[in-house]
Amino acid sequence: MSLAVRAAVCALLLLAGSAAAAQAAVTPVPVGQPLARFDKLQPGVHRYLRYRQVGDTVTAVDVWTREVRFDTQDGQRRLHIVQHWDGAGAATSNRQLDSWFEVGTFRPLTHERRSQKDGVSKIEGFAFRPDRIVGLKDLPDNAAKDYDVASPQPSFNFETDMEFLQALPLAAGYEASIVFHHPGGGPPAPYVFKVAGSETLSLPGGGKIDCWVVTADYNHPEAPVSRFWFAKASQVLIKQVSPLPDGSGVMGKTLLY
Secondary structure, X not given: OOHHHHHHHHHHHHHXXXXXXXXXXXXXXOOOOOOOOHHHOOOEEEEEEEEEEEOOEEEEEEEEEEEEEEEEEOOEEEEEEEEEEEEOOOOXXXXXXXXXXXXXXXXXXXXXXXXXXXXXXXXXXXXXXXXXXXXXXXXXXXXXXXXXXXXXXXXXXXXXXXXXXXXXXXOOOOEEXXXXXXXXXXXXXXXXXXXXXXXXXXXXXXXXXXXXXXXXXXXXXXXXXXXXEEEOOOOOEEEEEXXXXXXXXXXXXXXXX
């Protein structure tokens, strides 16, 4: 083998090794595994202002309240997350979510969604099983009682992604592959969340906070990524900015308190 050919082969092997190493750097997070920083989840309430920005025009959408609890259910201590939205403007609406999880692993158990819009109420309830997500048969007036979606891999609940990401070992270069399912939405799928860097945010009331900047393309690599700013100390979400589907602007949320 000539020296030139040998050098070319070595270069190809190095490239292949680098690609394999890059691929191996993505950490899968299986359901049922204890999460490294689950203790970052502390009981309490966080409220976020959601807004839409198109050009220089910023429009308030609603206030999103998320509360972390640790309650007893069926004789066991469990993680309990409740959420509600208070609408703004003329076309007001509100939603309430009630979700239960295994402590330590964030394994989802059940998820209920109650919504009201234009005077019409709707109740949906789901149970997360190892191989599928199904409707809660014993929940009165459950519009999703016949829901049945296969989950080849056990799935986490996408409607509590902010708290879930808070429990991961965020650090420079960290990438996680997480199987998520939005109850009532499409089939479960893996999504990659990357710690793209760090940034110091200035707070509205004064002061600064050091954050990890996490990005996700939600399996649309052709589109701009969503960005999340998590406080390094508490890993609580401080800010999120996501591109609107039509490309006209962004949808954002910022922590009020």
